[in-house]
Amino acid sequence: MTTLTINGKTIEAPGGTILEVSQANGIRIPTLCNHPALAPKGACRLCLVEVKGSRVLQPACTFPISEGMEVQTESPKVRAARKFVLELLLSDHPKDCMTCEMCGNCELQDLIYEYGVKETPFVGDHHEYPLDDRDPFILRDMEKCIHCRRCIRACDEIQAVNAITMINRGFRSKVATSFDTRLQDSNCVFCGQCISVCPTGALTEKDSHGQGRVWQTTKVTTTCPYCGVGCNFDLNIRDGKVVKVTSNWNNPVNKGALCVKGRFGWQFLHSPDRLTIPLMKSSLWKEHKGTEGAPSRYEGFVEADWETALDAVAKGLLTAKSEDGPDAVGILASAKCTNEENYLIQKLARREIGTNNIDHCARL
């Protein structure tokens, strides 16, 4: 164990960086480039702290603790240095928080607020990039990029795709694909890991724009409906509709990572094509009710009430069973449905019909 003091408080820790030990002990140090899912980078200089005996301020995210170390995380010198960094960042950042998609969920905005940076003393060139909306799902507003490189690191460290990197040098540096192409012309797989770690509004979910602020939405953690990996994610809900999927970092299966279908493939939920009312073949309805029934949008089918539809199902299955035996009925369960539903439908087949003709698309 290593013993050190942070802000005068004696702390024992097995090792790690100043940032890790501080966080573990409830001491908050602001960061922009650091992210729990990524290796420390030391790019943003926001986490600077005072280490006694050290000539200059040190980045807490990369500086390892040592025996007897004395750290100050909130000294006037530290706060002044952080404010200076924020003033620099603000000098080349749009001030359109009113309409920015990330307003209220922006780590830069939170720090600008916390450090009371109202104006920036720095004047000079501003980056002017057009909004890059050439791709589906991922909207890139590079004027809002603070060069923390989280997106580049996520693409590299989590997804191992390396579709984006820093192109050019100096003031012209920019996060982009090689040759600044569309993402779809690169090896990008549209997993959106870059969006999930972006601290500002530089990378956002295109289809969610204007759909709801973070405080207007609620999050429900659930399991992805696509492949068998079983990733977890948070459905973001506003007014009874899903407006976005965001990473849930606490799950052991995917640890926040998602693929293009998991993160962006939710729109089918609110498709106008969803079935919303039971349907019966027109002739079957007439047989049951003696009327023509209410026409549906599907040719040959009328809209039915649940009672009639369920009665017709029961009658149809029982007729087959009574005329040709239980094995004249076949039932398909579903790998898309829940365990509980699969349990029930096989119980229905076995207990109520009396057949083991129950299978699903496991083989397909």
Next chain:
Amino acid sequence: MTNSIEDLAKAKAFLIIGSNTTEQHPIIGAGVKRAVRRGAKLIVADPRRIELARMSSLHLMQRPGSDIALLNGLCHVIIREGLYDKAFVADRTEGFEEMKAVVDKYTPAYVAEITGIPAEDIQAAARCYATSKPAAILYSMGITQHACGHATVMAIANLAMLCGNLGVEGGGVNPLRGQNNVQGACDMGGLPDVFPGYQKVADPILRAKMETAWGTPLSDKPGLTVVEMMNAAHTGKLKAMYIMGENPLVTDPDLNHVEEALKRLDFLVIQDIFFTETAALADVILPAAAFAEKDGTFSNTERRVQLVRKAVEPPGEAKPDWQIISAIAGRLAGDKGSWEYDSSAAIMAEAAAITPQYAGISHKRLENGGIQWPCPSADHPGTKILHLGKFSRGLGKFMAVESIPPAELPDAEYPLTLTTGRRLQHYHSGSMTHRVAGLNTLLPEERMEIHPADAEPLGLADGDMALIASRRGQVTARVQRTDRIKPGVVFMTFHFPETAVNLLTIAMLDPVAKIPEYKATAVRVTRVRS
């Protein structure tokens, strides 16, 4: 999977066979890539140069349907060179000599002939797998969707046991399950021969247990599988079907036959979230809730049971499937009350009581995170790795298997082999993903992959339309010339109902697993003049 997803990070080597992991299981695929970047070795066996092949130490491009020969060849080299785990074989397995006798003839030269893989690559792959420990085998439908799928899985298990890679972290035999809850649907008895928990319907003791639990006598006769049901409907033996959340008229093999079969039914019920191709043939269509509109659980490929939570209301009058099933069953049952469940959690409580692997699982426990079965009691933490120290049957049994060629081999009339699969951007019959605009932008239509060496004599340029015909049907698709695919093989997916590749596929089944052979169909390709 015998092992866990998290576990894969500890593998020193991977053998990935019949799985395009980065497209079909992207999160596991990314994990493999990270491990390889850290220094793990990677052997990919696939007729296509899939993304993972690009970073592999060895890419073995086998002919579709020659996997058993390859796997036996690997065992042959490992035994011949004495690289196998002798202690593991002696202490934990049986049947080694019988297996050895069979793989004896699978010399690299003989295997090269069957698979088209150079003999030296087979030797190198064998040495790599045997000398990097632990080594994980990952496979998927590329292995199972053959008429010899069941035997190929045995051959995989032989290889893993031979090198002592079972019951160890970072090793294992890891089938990657295709759908979100295909594991759970099997666990819950959505199969014709077993009750929940893989308890055989033909076993009188297990059946008596279920009869007591459900209070009624039950059939001891194993039922029909999907493809067998279609055949029975075709011959008129099956009269009525109730299909929940499936679209066989796109996903099943030999679609002309499936369509005819479904039309011959007296009564067809479809329960789904969309008006699918299959729904058009139904007598009654019941609108169901989608995953975000109901509570329940899914079980993933590593046997982890996880909560599905209701976030929004179903549209219109649509209802969760469990409520619909209960309402139908209540009408069929003499005791209607026995089908009244007040929640999905109550159903899990009933299922867990009769499913040994789920005995300790409840929704309440899952609130704190998923649990991997087997979980035999409420205080059991779940099981990350199967076969630790002991196989479920005691000793691991080597099963000697011979190479079996595909049912339909290419000939003069149908000279190419079609193998089907999936792509990252779409999912199965597309009823969900075709309704996501951005996914359609990324992948708007089907493309048939063909090697330039095959395309050239047919006069096929990139982007041309081609007619692909098998003995059962034909489709047209746009051509993608690529050297990613082995000459003699063409690749298509089943994501696009308008390019219904399953019109071509053969309903030839594995004799044990009853899986259709989607991965090898003899076809003829011709250019369509525009």
